[in-house]
Structure formats: structure tokens, C-alpha cells
Amino acid sequence: MNDIQQDSGGQDSGTEGTAAMQPDAPIASTATAGDTASDQTAPPGDASESRREPTVGVHSDPSDCIELRRLHRFFGDTRAVNDVTFSVGRGQVFGYIGPNGAGKTTSMRILATLDLPSYGDAFVDGFSVVNDPELVRKRLGFMPDSFGTYRDVNCREYLDFFARAYGLVGRQRTRRLQWVLDFTGTSGMATKPIRGLSKGMKQRLCLGRALVHDPAVMILDEPAAGLDPRARIELRRMIRELADRGKTILISSHILTELAEMCDAVGIIEQGQLLATGSVDQIQSDTQNRSELTLRILNRHDEILTCLSGLDENLTIDNPILDGQFVRFGFSGNMTDQAAIVTHFVTQGFHVAEVNAHKKSLEDLFLQVTEGLVQ
Amino acid sequence: MTTVAPTIETEPASADSNWLAWLDRWCERVGDAINPILVKETRQSLKSRQFVVTFSMILFAALAWTIAGSLSLMPQIYTTPSAPRMMIGYYAVLALPMMMVVPLAAYRSLESEIDDGTLELLSITTLSPWQIVMGKLASASLQMLLYFVTLFPCLAYAYSLRGVDLPTTLLVVASLAVTGLLLTVIGLFFAPLARGRSGRVATMLVLIFLLVLAEYGISSMVVGMILYGNPLSPPELLFTVLATLALAAALGHLLLTATAAQLTPETENRSTSLRLSLLVLTTICVATMVAGLLVLGNRAIPVYIGGLVVIAGLWTFCGALMVGERSTITPRIRRELPSSFLARLFLTWLTPGPTTGLVFAITGITILASMQYASMDWVMRAADVSGAMRRQFQRVVGLPAVLFSAYLICFLVAVRAVMFVVRLRNNPRVEVGVAALVVVAVMAALVPYSMQLHYNDYQPLTYDPIWQVTNWVFTMGTAVDRGLPAGVTERIVGAAVCLSLLSCFAAWQTTRPRRIATPRRVQEELRRR
Numbered sequence: 001m002n003d004i005q006q007d008s009g010g011q012d013s014g015t016e017g018t019a020a021m022q023p024d025a026p027i028a029s030t031a032t033a034g035d036t037a038s039d040q041t042a043p044p045g046d047a048s049e050s051r052r053e054p055t056v057g058v059h060s061d062p063s064d065c066i067e068l069r070r071l072h073r074f075f076g077d078t079r080a081v082n083d084v085t086f087s088v089g090r091g092q093v094f095g096y097i098g099p100n101g102a103g104k105t106t107s108m109r110i111l112a113t114l115d116l117p118s119y120g121d122a123f124v125d126g127f128s129v130v131n132d133p134e135l136v137r138k139r140l141g142f143m144p145d146s147f148g149t150y151r152d153v154n155c156r157e158y159l160d161f162f163a164r165a166y167g168l169v170g171r172q173r174t175r176r177l178q179w180v181l182d183f184t185g186t187s188g189m190a191t192k193p194i195r196g197l198s199k200g201m202k203q204r205l206c207l208g209r210a211l212v213h214d215p216a217v218m219i220l221d222e223p224a225a226g227l228d229p230r231a232r233i234e235l236r237r238m239i240r241e242l243a244d245r246g247k248t249i250l251i252s253s254h255i256l257t258e259l260a261e262m263c264d265a266v267g268i269i270e271q272g273q274l275l276a277t278g279s280v281d282q283i284q285s286d287t288q289n290r291s292e293l294t295l296r297i298l299n300r301h302d303e304i305l306t307c308l309s310g311l312d313e314n315l316t317i318d319n320p321i322l323d324g325q326f327v328r329f330g331f332s333g334n335m336t337d338q339a340a341i342v343t344h345f346v347t348q349g350f351h352v353a354e355v356n357a358h359k360k361s362l363e364d365l366f367l368q369v370t371e372g373l374v375q
Numbered sequence: 376m377t378t379v380a381p382t383i384e385t386e387p388a389s390a391d392s393n394w395l396a397w398l399d400r401w402c403e404r405v406g407d408a409i410n411p412i413l414v415k416e417t418r419q420s421l422k423s424r425q426f427v428v429t430f431s432m433i434l435f436a437a438l439a440w441t442i443a444g445s446l447s448l449m450p451q452i453y454t455t456p457s458a459p460r461m462m463i464g465y466y467a468v469l470a471l472p473m474m475m476v477v478p479l480a481a482y483r484s485l486e487s488e489i490d491d492g493t494l495e496l497l498s499i500t501t502l503s504p505w506q507i508v509m510g511k512l513a514s515a516s517l518q519m520l521l522y523f524v525t526l527f528p529c530l531a532y533a534y535s536l537r538g539v540d541l542p543t544t545l546l547v548v549a550s551l552a553v554t555g556l557l558l559t560v561i562g563l564f565f566a567p568l569a570r571g572r573s574g575r576v577a578t579m580l581v582l583i584f585l586l587v588l589a590e591y592g593i594s595s596m597v598v599g600m601i602l603y604g605n606p607l608s609p610p611e612l613l614f615t616v617l618a619t620l621a622l623a624a625a626l627g628h629l630l631l632t633a634t635a636a637q638l639t640p641e642t643e644n645r646s647t648s649l650r651l652s653l654l655v656l657t658t659i660c661v662a663t664m665v666a667g668l669l670v671l672g673n674r675a676i677p678v679y680i681g682g683l684v685v686i687a688g689l690w691t692f693c694g695a696l697m698v699g700e701r702s703t704i705t706p707r708i709r710r711e712l713p714s715s716f717l718a719r720l721f722l723t724w725l726t727p728g729p730t731t732g733l734v735f736a737i738t739g740i741t742i743l744a745s746m747q748y749a750s751m752d753w754v755m756r757a758a759d760v761s762g763a764m765r766r767q768f769q770r771v772v773g774l775p776a777v778l779f780s781a782y783l784i785c786f787l788v789a790v791r792a793v794m795f796v797v798r799l800r801n802n803p804r805v806e807v808g809v810a811a812l813v814v815v816a817v818m819a820a821l822v823p824y825s826m827q828l829h830y831n832d833y834q835p836l837t838y839d840p841i842w843q844v845t846n847w848v849f850t851m852g853t854a855v856d857r858g859l860p861a862g863v864t865e866r867i868v869g870a871a872v873c874l875s876l877l878s879c880f881a882a883w884q885t886t887r888p889r890r891i892a893t894p895r896r897v898q899e900e901l902r903r904r
Binding site: 112113114116126127130131132133134135137138140142144146147148149150151152153157161162164165166167169170173209 | 403404407411412414415418419422423488491492493495496497498499500501502640641642705706707710896897900901
């Protein structure tokens with residue numbers, strides 16, 4: 001007389017007897033989220049949601065390799081991660097940015113199965129970090145921001161140990177070790193003790209350790225912290241190469257210019273909350289539509305600011321700065337409005353020699369999105 | 376002109392090289408099969424300063440004692456049995472690394488994994504916490520084996536000097552090995568308990584104290600055995616060896632399970648294996664105590680009473696932990712819940728949770744008390760003990776045991792109530808829970824103490840009040856010995872029975888959580904592993 005309730009904790013759409021996948025169901029109502037939380041408490045204000053019937057915990061989109069679903073992590077009264085939801089597609093590089101203490105490392109540690117959410121769940125390749133951590137670990141390579149090493153162990157022995165710990169045997173292990181040593185450029189120091197390595201070499205070794213079992217997903221927490229420019233460039237090359245090999249990468253860094261070059265999408269987190277997510281362009285279009293323009297005008301310099309004030313009020317020109325032949329100002333509008341501004345100057349008899357529209361960098365975007373909340 | 380393609384002369388593989396290649400492949404296969412922690416720790420240990428220093432010191436000390444001891448025994452060494460003195464010297468050389476250095480190194484090894492953050496890197500591999508702990512134990516055992524092999528020629532030399540027979544020599548070695556392993560397990564158990572700098576220092580000091588105490592106790596016993604011979608007859612010796620091995624294995628398993636549980640995430644089931652291990656240990660304890668009475672007769676009575684005190688303490692401590700567990704059952708645990716009616720009826724009490732913990736503890740205590748009472752009665756009937764003597768023994772040992780069991784059940788119900796209140800706040804600090812438990816424990820100790828004073832007209836006590844206050848078994852034993860007024864025992868047992876029935880009734884709801892299906896993809900993945 002077996003009595004097995006179907007589902008409520010499963011995360012596979014193919015589960016026999018489970019309810020059909022409900023991609024439109026409110027994500028807060030998943031059993032995996034509510035029931036698996038370490039303290040089993042719904043976040044304040046979510047009591048009604050937590051009582052709802054569970055749905056099957058599976059990706060809403062099977063192409064997503066990483067998914068955070070209403071993730072919360074509380075430390076006493078501190079909300080380190082507060083209702084964070086996003087997903088990363090297979091083969092994408094996702095930049096996770098935010099000021100110190102924003103909750104990046106906590107979310108990454110939860111994804112790496114090193115910590116448990118207070119509420120919500122996270123999935124790697126469809127497997128819950130709460131319910132099936134051992135299956136997640138097989139698919140995941142994690143490079144923490146700081147990591148310990150062993151005494152009296154050289155680089156090869158270190159990697160060999162982790163290869164064994166991931167269950168690699170025989171020639172498979174030997175081949176993999178050699179590949180990792182070659183890829184990370186540590187072949188030359190395979191027999192050197194780890195304790196004597198430089199910071200950059202240790203970072204390479206740590207990346208090698210995370211790669212040793214050929215995971216599909218990599219989580220890199222501040223991999224470039226403390227590295228010199230050359231080492232950073234090398235690391236960037238390696239990460240890009242890994243992405244080209246089809247690995248899904250979640251990376252956090254404070255060096256936003258580097259992330260902008262590497263990432264297909266970014267998520268901006270502050271005070272535990274995800275403020276924006278998507279590609280840089282997407283975030284830019286989602287956030288306030290402000291642009292900056294610099295014009296080089298060859299004549300009538302003393303009349304330029306007067307001319308600017310004569311523009312359509314809807315464009316809300318701000319912070320005009322006149323510097324010799326150059327005038328720089330911000331305005332709210334799109335490319336058509338930009339063309340209208342230039343046309344306005346030309347029709348007024350100004351000789352416009354150059355037009356420079358400034359595309360916002362990730363740093364600008366970060367400051368804009370986190371404005372008012374930083375500090 | 377014809378060109379001849381160069382040919383590479385290949386030597387036919389010799390039998391030797393084939394044999395070596397086979398050995399190489401075999402070694403590699405063995406290396407792949409054994410615990411990775413053992414491989415890593417062995418590599419590390421063999422290069423570590425601690426190992427080099429210890430090994431060198433053992434060699435030097437053994438050599439020094441061989442020369443100095445032999446010279447001091449000259450010229451009688453040729454004519455009279457001289458093994459005891461030499462054997463004691465070699466034992467001292469071997470006991471220090473096996474009972475102090477290796478357990479401390481095992482403690483440091485696991486503690487530094489936690490401290491340096493390497494345990495986190497390990498825990499995201501496919502190694503289970505049990506494998507990690509067993510790897511550390513295996514590595515420590517290997518070190519012990521190495522030290523023992525190093526000193527084996529010296530022990531053989533001492534044996535050849537006559538004066539210590541082979542069974543005694545084997546006993547010395549066995550006691551050293553068993554104690555060393557058990558102390559290593561204790562060292563590993565202590566490692567995850569250490570939190571923060573002060574916690575690490577405190578844990579280390581407690582461990583060192585325990586190791587010194589154990590070394591002193593075991594060494595005294597071994598030295599006595601070497602000097603004065605083995606006082607046990609062959610059947611008694613066999614019983615002692617088997618009982619020691621069984622108890623050491625059961626205790627070691629419980630401690631290793633507890634260590635692994637400390638490294639396991641809280642979403643997983645950490646309770647069932649601990650409960651089973653505790654039950655097995657105490658059953659072996661009771662069986663050993665009863666068998667001891669049969670084999671050793673009156674000489675086993677102090678051991679019997681001591682065993683009862685240990686079991687009582689163990690169930691008090693473990694019972695309090697069981698009823699203080701979280702009441703949450705995670706989906707991961709729900710996947711493993713018993714599914715059939717009978718399995719739910721009998722095995723639910725092994726699943727995690729405070730209610731199941733309380734019922735398990737009550738059942739376990741009742742079964743153990745009944746086993747102890749029945750077996751003691753059976754032993755005395757089998758030994759044809761007179762009725763008056765039997766009644767005396769029941770009054771001195773049986774009644775306090777029943778009284779204590781009843782009182783322990785009341786205590787656990789009180790702890791359950793306190794922890795329920797503490798856990799009403801979602802995230803109580805650990806310190807709050809511990810403080811609540813300490814208050815309950817002090818109150819629980821003061822109640823029998825007060826009763827004892829009350830029924831004896833507040834007469835001054837004849838033994839250490841601190842020992843009496845903290846030890847309920849002792850207090851209750853004394854109270855029974857001095858004669859409790861009629862009805863007190865019945866009232867305590869009656870209260871325990873009522874509370875047990877109430878707990879079982881209240882726990883009925885815990886059989887309701889149903890097993891949930893493991894997703895097919897997860898099942899496939901797990902099958903593939």
C-alpha cells in the first residue's frame with residue numbers, strides 16, 4: 001500500500017505523474033522554494049504566496065542553464081539577498097555587478113551549493129541547489145573570491161586530488177589534468193609547491209581546479225581581483241575562450257570595463273536586490289532615456305548657449321558646458337531628437353563641424369542604476 | 376637503386392617489464408578506487424614536517440632505548456627474562472605518536488580544512504561528508520601503521536628476551552591500535568565543533584586533556600599487564616577483547632556519523648543514521664554488560680553500574696538534541712520517507728524532527744530499561760541467586776534505572792516544550808537554545824536533589840554535593856538506597872507513562888507527511904552515477 005505524493009519537490013518537467021509544467025505560474029509558489037528554505041519562512045509580505053499550491057520547479061525556458069528564483073538569504077535582520085530572480089541562457093557570459101556587500105557572493109555561494117537560501121531556490125541545468133546539490137556539483141565549477149590551499153602539495157597534485165574527488169579515473173584524469181595545465185598556462189609550474197605561487201598563478205590554478213571536471217557552468221567570483229594588467233588580460237582571454245567552448249559563465253567583478261567586453265548580459269544588484277538585468281543596451285533603454293552630445297562649432301561661440309536654450313522644452317537640456325569650440329550637454333531623447341538638435345544649430349547659421357554622441361558605458365549605467373542607493 | 380625503409384628495432388617485451396607494467400596498472404587501478412582524501416593526505420603527510428620529525432624521533436628513541444635498555448640489563452639479559460622492561464620502553468615510544476600525535480594531527484587536518492576554506496572546495500566536489508571523514512581516518516590509520524611497522528622489529532626483539540608471552544604482546548599492540556583509532560575518531564569529532572579563535576583554543580585544550588587522560592589510563596593498564604601478566608582466564612580474555620572491539624566500533628561509528636553530520640547541509644537527513652547508530656551502541660552496551668555478568672560474575676558489577684551511568688548520560692544528551700531538532704521536513708527528506716503503512720508505523724520515528732525524536736527517545740529508553748531489567752533478572756535466575764539477594768540487587772540497581780528512565784522521559788518532554796517555545800521565533804540564536812537547555816538541565820538536576828533533601832530531613836550529604844547535584848542517576852540511587860516514601864516512585868513512573876502516551880498521541884500527525892516522488896531526471900542521473 002504505497003502512498004507517494006507526486007511532485008511538489010521535483011524540478012523536472014518529465015517527472016512521471018507530476019503536474020504539468022506551468023511556466024506562467026507565480027514563481028513564488030513553488031514547493032521547492034517554500035519548503036526547502038533553510039528556515040522555512042516566507043519573506044515578509046509573502047505569506048499568502050507561500051501557502052499556494054506548489055508547481056513543478058523547472059526552468060520556464062529549457063535553454064536557461066542558471067536560474068535564480070525568488071532567492072532570499074537573511075542573516076539575522078540583514079537581507080543579504082532579497083528576492084532576486086534572473087536566468088542565464090546556455091553558453092552565455094553573465095556579469096553580476098554591484099558594490100561591496102550587495103549580495104553577489106552570497107547568491108553565488110548559494111548557486112555553488114555552499115549556502116542555503118532562506119527562501120526561494122536556484123537551479124543549475126534544471127537541478128535544484130537545495131534538493132539535488134550533488135547533481136548540481138557535477139555540472140558546476142566554482143572559483144571563489146578567496147580560497148585556501150594545502151601545505152606540501154604541488155600544482156599537479158592539487159589538481160590531481162580534485163580530479164579524483166570529482167570521480168575522474170585513469171587516463172581520463174591524466175588527459176584532463178594535462179589539458180587544464182596547458183589551458184591555464186600552469187604546465188611550467190606543475191611541480192612547484194602552491195604556497196610559493198604568485199597571486200596570478202594561484203588564480204589560474206583555482207580556475208584550473210574549477211575546470212578539472214569539465215563543468216557546463218562556471219561561477220567566477222571576482223576572478224580578476226588583485227591581478228596585474230597582463231594577468232587580467234590573460235584571464236579575460238581564458239574566460240572568453242571558455243565561453244566560446246559553450247560554457248555558461250556567471251562572473252562578478254568590480255572592473256566594469258572588462259565585464260562590458262566579456263558579458264552577453266549583466267545583472268546589477270544592490271542591497272540584496274536586483275535593480276536591472278539584461279544586455280547593456282537593453283538596460284540602457286529600460287532605464288531613463290538620457291543621452292549626451294558634444295558638438296564642435298566653429299563660429300559664434302558666445303551665442304551657442306543662447307541657441308541651446310531656444311530648443312524644444314521637451315528635450316530638457318541639462319549641464320551644458322562650453323569649452324572653446326566644443327559644447328557638451330545632456331538631453332532626453334532619441335536619435336531623431338539628436339538630429340533635430342543638429343539641424344536647429346545648422347539652420348541658425350552655426351558651422352557644426354563635429355557631432356559626437358556618447359554611448360553610456362557600463363560604469364555610467366552602473367552609477368545611474370545604483371544612484372541614490374550607493375553608500 | 377632501391378631504398379629500404381628504415382626499420383625500428385623493437386626489443387621484445389621481457390617478462391620483467393610485462394610484470395612491472397601489470398603491477399603499474401594494478402596500482403593505478405587501486406589508487407583510483409581508494410578514497411581521494413587518503414591519496415592527498417598521504418602525499419601531504421609524507422612531505423610534512425610533522426611526519427618527518429615524529430618519524431625521526433621514533434627511530435631515534437627506539438634506537439636509543441634499544442642500546443640504553445639493553446646495556447642497563449647487562450649481563451642478566453643473557454640469563455633472566457628481560458622483556459618487560461624493554462617492552463615498556465618501546466610501548467612508551469610508540470604510545471606517544473599513536474595516542475597523541477596522530478589524533479591531534481587528524482584534528483588539525485580537519486580543523487584546518489574548515490579554517491582555511493578548503494573544506495568548502497571539497498564539499499562542492501562529488502565527495503560525501505562521510506567519505507571526507509573516512510579519508511581522514513584512513514590517512515591517520517596509515518600513519519599509525521607506518522609507526523607500528525617501524526617499531527615492529529624492536530617489539531620482536533623485546534619478545535625474544537622472554538618474560539612477556541605472545542598473547543600479552545598482542546594485547547599490548549591491539550590496545551594501542553584500538554585506542555589510537557578511537558582517539559583519532561574523537562579528534563575528528565571535535566574538529567567541526569571549533570568555531571572562532573577562542574572556540575578552537577578551547578576545543579584543542581579539551582582534546583589534549585582527553586588524550587592525556589586516555590594515554591595515562593591505557594598506559595597504566597598496559598604497563599600493569601606487562602609487569603604482572605594478564606589476570607584474565609582465556610574465556611574472560613576472549614570476552615573482554617570482543618566486547619572492547621564491539622564497543623569501540625559502535626562508539627567510533629556514532630562519533631564518525633556525528634562528525635559527518637556536522638559537515639552535511641541541513642536540508643539532508645542527518646538524524647536517521649545518528650539515531651540508528653545510538654540505538655546500536657546502547658544495545659551493544661547492554662548486551663556487553665549482561666554478558667559481562669555471565670562471564671565475569673561479581674567482578675563485572677562495577678562495570679555494569681558504570682555502564683548504566685554512561686548509557687543514562689548518553690540518552691540524556693542525545694535525547695535533548697533529538698527533541699531540539701527543527702520540525703521542518705525538506706522535500707529532499709520527503710523523497711526518502713517510508714511509503715507503506717507498516718513502514719510509516721515503524722520507521723517514521725527514525726525520520727528527522729523533534730516529535731519523532733521524542734517518540735524515538737521514549738521508545739528507546741523504554742526498550743533499553745526493559746532489556747536491562749529483564750536480562751539482569753534472567754542472569755540472576757541462571758546463576759541461581761537467592762531470592763533475597765535478587766531483591767537486593769533489584770532495589771540497588773533495577774529500581775534506580777526504572778526511576779531514572781521515567782524521570783528522563785519527563786525531562787525530554789520538558790525540553791521539547793522549551794525548544795518549541797524557543798523555535799517560535801524563526802531564527803533563534805544558537806546561544807538562546809543552549810541557554811534554554813542549560814536552564815532545563817539545571818532544573819532537572821535540582822528536582823531529584825531537592826526531593827532527596829526533603830525526604831531526608833535536610834540532612835547533610837555524605838559525598839560530594841557537586842557530583843550528586845549534576846548526576847541524576849547517583850542522586851536517585853542514593854534516594855532509593857535511603858528509602859523513598861511510598862508512592863513517590865509510582866508517581867514518577869505514572870507521570871512518565873502519561874507523558875509518553877500524550878507524546879505518542881500528539882506525534883500521530885507526524886506520520887502524515889507523505890513521501891514525494893523523485894523527479895525522473897534526478898532518478899536517471901542517480902542511476903547513472
